[in-house]
Amino acid sequence: MAAQFGRRLCKGAVTTAVAAAAVAALSASQAPGVTADDNGRSTAADAQPSPDATAGDSGATGNSPYYTDLPPLNTPSPAPTDGTSTSTPVESEAGIPATVLAAYKKAAAELQESKPGCNLPWQLLAAIGQVESGQARGGRVDADGTTTSKILGPQLDGNGFALIKDTDNGAYDGDSAYDSAVGPMQFIPSTWAWAGRDGNGDGVKDPNNVYDAALAAGHYLCRNGWDLSDSGDLDRAILSYNRSQAYLNTVLSWLEYYRKGTYEVPDGTGTIPGNRSDGSSGTGGSGGSYSSPSSPSTSNPSKPSTPGSPSPTPPSTTPPPSGTPTPPPPSTPVTPTQSVDHLEDSGTAKLTAMAGDAFTEQISTKAENAAGKGVAKVRIRFTIVGDTDAAFTGGEKVATALTNSSGVATAPALQAGETTGAFTVRAALIGRTVTGPDYTATVTQRVADTLVRTTDTALTCTPGGEFADAVQVKATYNNAVADKVAATATLIKSADDATENDKGPYFKDADGKTVRTLTGLTTDADGLLKLPQLYSDDTTGTFVLRITTAGGATLDVTLTVAAAETSASPSPSPSASS
Template identity: 75%
Template sequence: MAAHFGRRLRKGAATTAVAAAAVAALSASQGPGVTHGNHGTPAAAGATSPDSAPADSATGNSPYYTDLPPLHSPNPSPSTGIGTPVSQGDAEAGIPATVLDAYKKAEAELRSSKPECNLPWQLLAAIGKVESGHASGGRVDADGTTTTPILGPELDGNGFALIKDTDNGAYDGNSAYDQAVGPMQFIPSTWAWAGRDGNGDGKKDPNNVYDAALAAGHYLCRYGWDLSDEGDLHSAILSYNDSQDYLNLVLSWLEYYRKGTHSIPDGTGSLPGHRSDEPRGASPDPSPTPPKPPKPGKTPPASGTPSPEPPATTPPSSTPQTPTDTVDHLADAGTATLTAMAGDAFAERISTRAETAADKAVGKVRIRFTLIGDTDTTFTGGETVATVVTDSTGVAVAPALQAGERTGDFTVHAVVVGRTTVAGLDYHAGVTPRAADTLARTGDTALTCTPGGEFADQVEVKATYQGAVADKVAATATLIKSADDATENDKGPYFKDADGKTVRTLTGLVTDANGLLKLPKLYADDTTGTFLLRITTTGGATLTVELTVAAPDTSASPTPSSSPTA
């Protein structure tokens, strides 16, 4: 890439010269004489074929607006009063109020839920600008829903990726092919797992700017990406639309918005005029309007782009067969037993192979993995759905599973995206309780007490599992009758419950983050002798502790002598 913003990007750290370099690089890549493949990617850089959209592409590599930010920095606090001229830079820095609010609310939510991602709202603004011109210049209602649907062209393989319908037209009104939908231009198959409810109305609507901005934030923060790191930032942007031009353009707008923005009234923003799917030199409609929802199977005109009818003499083209069309069934590709302890990562990953009727491998096919059941296990990045493209051997390897705290069995369902007639494949997995295999006291002081008194020291133990700290492990402590009889003793030392009553078995104990467990105070009745306290944990770790109740030792006390008599 021609423009670099340092090893780690910090808010406000890049200079105007660097931003200008990014714009210059992008301008050069879009100039005459550059041969482009699909989605605005230079052919020399290895453009993807129409049927090989990236595994988790938010937009399916749909077209985007290519207008560049002004070369000069915007005024961070421009005056927009009556009679005050607004420069082009100031105008471009304006973001419709509701859309700007959605970007900032999404950043705030991600700062809480995924603080390690370091998502700047300006990145959402940059993508929103490039994808839809900030919801067509902020044409949204009071709830943030676009007043007119914003749809990309149908992804029929004719100059774009080929993605057959995955939602039966529920989001895009097209039951033949998918189309990118809404202000952040999600394709239906991605929205199915990435969608979020950003405005709290109980719905996940790709046409709502709050829902779409929050979904985009989570999408960019998956896989543990840290967006303050240049490499992770680039990977996240390219996963949204797999094009070097797109990356350069988004980075340019990101730097531009970092230097200052301001709010403008909803509906007053200008829509960009140039798109990546336009012929070079085409003159855009100066006042484009968002397209109307298409009828199923129909192609909507691209925003600001003429949609001429083909000559009557042109024969209708047949739909090309894609790798997806050749898939007959899915087969397991050697997945081992899927089990993990609560809170741990699964050691094994799911591998699924797409095959023809003749059991031949099919590459470049999208496989969607969905977690089903009462579980809080997720894929890496916190998602419950992941889409992966099969490699040349026909195999798609799902992201690693991360167990939550909920134990029990669940299912991972694998399907071929775009082929509802191909049976899915189920993988069964399970999460076991956190366990410890070793318990040890943290001190070696003898535990003694006099009859009717209380023990001076509390029992504290440390739990480990395979040498590592065993945190959040359930434990039970019982005062037992003997080493060979683990039933509860009815005499000797005891604990007290909240009401002060005698208790000789404690359940529901849990080790802390350091694997430590400190028991409540122990008391003694009038019975003397040696008693046993047994502590057990999930996983089989057991420790037996001796407790001694004895009368005070008076043998060392001097015996007072009687006074001599005269």
């Protein structure tokens, strides 16, 4: 692990030798027929990953190059955003672009629902995203989460890399001869064919979309029954992504770093790594997609001077002649997100629902510019805050929505849980910090408005005996079953006097003692409530059992205690003689 304390993993002969040895060892033990070249790179024949792929294949990326920069040794802390910071970019590497961070958290939340045994932390997706693409080139994505330009790895033509001939007819990487890793999570097309997912719900599985790619990466890491809380399974999952011990160490370093803390930065402002495992300088601080080593450079750096050659002529500092207009500096296009001045409520009605029910109203938030005009195609995040088990449809605590042409974004429907009381839903713009509204939502207790007995059998008992039939009632609300509704049953003195009676029928508690009021009762899933056995003392007469529920439903049940009827003796026959 000592090699990790350097700033670059793949600089120097020692690191290269370690990487080569690791790959060679893995090749020998896990992948017959796969070897490593002098640079420690796979030279396997055509790779065809499958859902059951393990660390012995070319992985999700085809073992493409990756960023080798290690995280700083200091504890992550937010960098000032007021322009006063003197920190170097590397000290701000804990900041993750807003949309990219949202995609990681959304994917991890979905995997927690669909594959809870995997225990996928979103920080692992962030670590792989950092190593594979520098968090989508510092968060250069649009409001839908799609990268502003494709992120392509080098051509996997066997020249220093794995040999993977074209599998997608160039659909994803634009190359009909060989495959290249694609997108912020760097999937090769043949892996994406089965691992691809639609993470943002637009009906398309796009490896260039950070929501789709993050969800796909989560499913890829959670296959084979791996439990990522187990260090062995965690290592196997990461190695299956890129079969290199150096890659594993780099990802684990970032995973540990992000677990210590991270924070959200605006899209497009993330720190981009500078060094890659193929020895190139990556994209530096300006971003841009990878390029194949065989591709011509599109930049035109100044040619350094050589001894004996004339020095380059410095640019003229003479001001232009009087009257000559100075051309304005090129303008930077303002993105929709940058033009948002504030968020405001867009006519959301009162948010109230009974426990267990769906809220009938949905939250609508409008993004406006400084002139008060709606801004379309920006993403709004809605977060549930407070002590509540309410959630958005699908069980999510955080949801995102895109504003329409009027600048309005509508959150998914809210579903109330069993916890009653008020909670908050907070609206925020993804990519920038602007003023946004908070919405108060309230969950009320379950109620019933009607109670009826399920039978009409008379309830009678002899003094000192027990009633043959138990009391059972059904609760409804608006003619629908009222389940899980709280109820109370009390033996009262009369229909006009709700005071608890001190004689007549009674229930028994767990110790066999007389009880005439039962609390904490709840209707079942069918709205039914069956009371315990009723007994009676020696008092005869007519008595009243009153059952009430939350919501005001009330039912009085008549109970009768009377002596058993006896047969009358026959009258003596009149005397024959009178």
